[in-house]
Amino acid sequence: MKKQWISILIVGMAMGTSWAIRGQFGHEQGAAWAGGIGALSLILVSKRKDWYSKIMLIALSSAIGWGAGGMISYGVVVGYGRSVDLFNAFYGLLMLFVIGGLFGLLGGGLVGLTLESSKQKRVKWSVLIAEMVAGGLIIYYFLIEQLGWLMTPPRSEAWAICLGAGLAMIWYMARNNYHPALRVALFSSMGAGFGFAFGNFLQILGNVLEIDFNMWNVMEYSIGFFSGSSMAYGVFSSKWPEEIAVPKRWENKTAFLIVFVLIPLTVYIESPRLYQTLLGKAGDLQNPDNISLIGSLTSLIAWIAVALISWVKTMKSKKSIGRKEVWLLFVLYLSAYIISSYCVTGVFKGLFMLNHHLYVVNFIVVLILLWKRFPACFEDTVSDFRSKTGMLYLIVLVTVILLLALIAINIHGEMGGAHMRFPSN
Numbered sequence: 001m002k003k004q005w006i007s008i009l010i011v012g013m014a015m016g017t018s019w020a021i022r023g024q025f026g027h028e029q030g031a032a033w034a035g036g037i038g039a040l041s042l043i044l045v046s047k048r049k050d051w052y053s054k055i056m057l058i059a060l061s062s063a064i065g066w067g068a069g070g071m072i073s074y075g076v077v078v079g080y081g082r083s084v085d086l087f088n089a090f091y092g093l094l095m096l097f098v099i100g101g102l103f104g105l106l107g108g109g110l111v112g113l114t115l116e117s118s119k120q121k122r123v124k125w126s127v128l129i130a131e132m133v134a135g136g137l138i139i140y141y142f143l144i145e146q147l148g149w150l151m152t153p154p155r156s157e158a159w160a161i162c163l164g165a166g167l168a169m170i171w172y173m174a175r176n177n178y179h180p181a182l183r184v185a186l187f188s189s190m191g192a193g194f195g196f197a198f199g200n201f202l203q204i205l206g207n208v209l210e211i212d213f214n215m216w217n218v219m220e221y222s223i224g225f226f227s228g229s230s231m232a233y234g235v236f237s238s239k240w241p242e243e244i245a246v247p248k249r250w251e252n253k254t255a256f257l258i259v260f261v262l263i264p265l266t267v268y269i270e271s272p273r274l275y276q277t278l279l280g281k282a283g284d285l286q287n288p289d290n291i292s293l294i295g296s297l298t299s300l301i302a303w304i305a306v307a308l309i310s311w312v313k314t315m316k317s318k319k320s321i322g323r324k325e326v327w328l329l330f331v332l333y334l335s336a337y338i339i340s341s342y343c344v345t346g347v348f349k350g351l352f353m354l355n356h357h358l359y360v361v362n363f364i365v366v367l368i369l370l371w372k373r374f375p376a377c378f379e380d381t382v383s384d385f386r387s388k389t390g391m392l393y394l395i396v397l398v399t400v401i402l403l404l405a406l407i408a409i410n411i412h413g414e415m416g417g418a419h420m421r422f423p424s425n
Contacts, residue, residue, distance in 0.1 A: 003374045003375050004236060004374070004375055004376060004377070004378055006369060006372075006374040007045040007046075007232065007236065007374050007375065007376035008229050008232040008233050008236065008376075009229070009369070010041060010045050010366055010369050010370060010374075011038065011041045011042050011045060011228040011229065011231070011232035012224075012225045012226070012227075012228040012229030012232065013225065013228075013362050013365065013366050014037055014038060014040075014041035014228060014330075014334065014362075014366050015034065015037065015038035015041070015224045015225065015227055015228025015229075015231075016221045016222070016224035016225030016228060016362070017037075017221070017224070017334070017338075017359050017362040017363060017366075018033065018034035018037040018038065018224060018334060018337060019031075019034045019220050019221065019223060019224025019225075019227070020217050020220045020221040020224060020355065020359065021034070021337050021338060021340075021341045021359060022034045022220065022224075023216065023217055023220045024271075024340075024341045024344050024345060025267050025270070025271055025340075025341075025344070026070070027070045027071075027270065028067045028068065028070035028071055029067065029070070029263055029266040029267045029270055030070065030267060031066050031067045031069060031070035031103070032063040032064065032066065032067030032070070032263050033063070033263050033264065033267055033333075033337055034066060034224065034337075035062040035063045035064075035065060035066025035067055035107055036059045036060075036062055036063040036259050036263065036333060037330070037333055037334050037337065038062055038066065038107075038224075038227070038228050038231065039055075039058050039059045039061070039062030039063070039111060040055070040059055040326065040329055040330040040333060040334075041228070041330055041366070042058075042062075042111070042228075042231065042232055042235060043055050043058055043326055044323070044326045044327055044330050044370065045232075045370065045374070045376045046235070046236070046376045046377065047323070047373070047375075047376060047377075048377070049322070049323075050242070050244050051115065051244070052320075052321045052322055052323065052325070052326055053244070053246055053247065053320060053321055054114065054115075054244060054245075054246075054247055055321055055325075055326055055329065056247070056251075056252045056255035056256050056259065056314075057114050057247050057251060057252070057255050058111060058114050058115065059255065059259045059329075060255040060258055060259050061110040061111055061113070061114040062107060062110065062111045063258070063259055063263060064110060065106040065107035065108070065109060065110035065111065066103060066106070066107035066227075067263075068106050068107075068162060068165070069099070069102050069103035069106060069107070069162055071156070071158040071161070071162070072099050072102065072103075072156075072158050072159045072162060073152055073155040073156040073157075073158065073159075074095075074096065074099050074152070074196075075155070076152045076155055076419050077092055077095045077096055077099065077151065077152050078092065078096065078200055078203075078219075078417070079092070079417050079418055079419030080092025080095065080418075080419050080420070080421050081093045081096065081197075081200040081201070081204065081405070081408065082200075082204055082408075082412075082415045082417055082418040082419070083409070083418050083419065083420055084409050084412070084413060084414060084415075084418070085409065085420065086405060086406060086409050087422060088419075088420050088421055088422055089405040089408055089409050090401070090402055090405035090406075091421055091422070092200070092405075092419075092421070093197040093200060093201065093401045093404060093405050093408075094197070094398070094401055095151055095152075096193075096196040096197045096199075096200050097193035097194065097196060097197040097397070097398070097401055098151075098159070098193065099159055099193075099196060100192040100193040100194070100195055100196030100197065100223050100227070101189040101190065101192060101193030102159060102162040102163060102166055102189070103192045103196075103223070103227065104185075104188035104189040104190070104191060104192030104193065104227055104230065104231070105162075105166040105169070105170075105185050105186075105188065105189040106162060106165065106166055106169070107188060107192070107227070107231065108184045108185045108186075108187065108188025108189065108192075108230070108231045108234060109166070109169050109170075109173070109181060109182070109184065109185030109188070110169075111184060111188075111231065111235070112178070112180060112181030112182070112183070112184035112185055112234070112235070112238075113128070113169075113173070113178060113181045115180070115181070115184075115235065115240055116178050116180055116181045116240060116241060117244070117245045118241040118243050118244055118245055119243045119244070119245050120241070120243060121176075121177075121178075121241070122245050123178070127172070128169065128172050131168040131169075131171070131172055132164075132165040132166075132168045132169055132172075133165070134168065135164040135165050135166075135167055135168025135169075135171075136160075136161040136162065136163075136164040136165040136168070137161070137164065138164055139160050139161070139163055139164025139167065140157070140158075140160040140161045140164060143160045143163075144157045144160050152421075166185075166189075169185070170182065170185065173185070179383045179384045179385065180238040180239060180240055180383050182385055183234055183238050183382070183383070183384065183385040184231060184234035184235055184238060185234075186234075186385050186390055187230045187231070187233055187234035187385075188227065188230050188231040188234055190230060190390075190393055190394065190397060191226045191227055191229060191230020191231065191233075192223060192226060192227040192230065193397070194226055194397050194400075194401070195222045195223040195224070195225060195226025195227055195230075196219070196222070196223040197401045197404065198222055198226070198404065199218065199219030199220065199221070199222030199223050200219055201404040201407075201408055202215070202218050202219060202222060203215040203216060203218060203219045204408050204411075204412065204415070205408075205411070206218060207412075207415065208411050208412045213354060213355065214353070214354075214355045217355045232376075236376050236377050236378055237378045237381055237382065238381055238382065238383065239381040239382060239383045240381075252314075252315065253315055256310070256311065256314065256315055260306065260307045260310050260311070260333070261307050264303045264306075264307070264336065264340075265303070267340070268299065268300065268303060268340075271340075271344055295342075295343035295344070296343065298339065298343050299339060299340045299343040299344070302335075302336045302339045302340065303336055303340070305336075306332040306333065306335070306336040309328075309332060310328070310329055310332055310333075313325055313328055313329075314329065327370070331367070334363060335363075338356075338359050338360065338363065341356060341359065342356055
């Protein structure tokens, strides 16, 4: 049992590191890259040879699921958690629990469905996607346009779209008996939700103690760590079919191009200090706030090199994908993200940030633990998510969040960046 927890820790650290890096890029594409890294680490430590052949589809589903939550606006919600009023502070942390939960629900759910899709019971992806799109639109217009249930006015209320899509996915899982996938989705949801709320508390605590560190990055690491850990626990403790649906070659190639080419390309283009510098449109390159041209080129070269090497070692190779190939994909994909993070923050101008060095430390620790090859899957696995147990977990987590809000308001006065969702008496 203890050794399985080390494997869960590996996935948590990999996801936490990539989610912290995502803070330099943001939005859907940054979350998608982090989600892909989380899936690669998950399959790598699982040691399930039958999953190696599906690695591209699993990475794609994880990238799409975790990336979809990137449309949710949460900047103001973080400010609610910094309030001195208990109701507003609890509301802020609780809504971060909801937002993080939606990240985990979609990310963990799509990973679980990909793992459970077998020869006997294939997931009908076209039906699922159609239902999730319809569910997102219906719930959004019902909650936001009709009832006016706004979480973070005047910001985007795209959380309702993710909620509708997640509910539609749950309904698809339930009526088609994809119970292990549903179990992963719910565990991932609770873990990611708690990670976001707890991360905001850590950010507040760090600011109060005047710790000279990027506390926003601590919050990002927290949601990533708890997201990866909870998803890994859900996967490793669940019972999965042995007869997997082996993907066709065109499916693998398409998934590869999206994960290893399209997502990094989008991250690059949507990062002004990378892409615009390359085009010579960033203004004065002597300004230390702007990244140098050499940094932009380095990031681009790293991304292209990773894509080419990964393509040659997997898609163009006549050998089947094994542990060595999955290990290579994980190392290259995370390395490129770390390099891009260094470049975008001005490493070639001599700007070195402590949190970036910690990314490298985390990466080294993960590689050391991977070399040890700890077991991952539990001996006693289950298929169903017990509703009573899940409700108990939910009550405990909400109670803990309430306690965190109570502690938070009693350790600080007025804070910068604080917001009030509801007027206090």
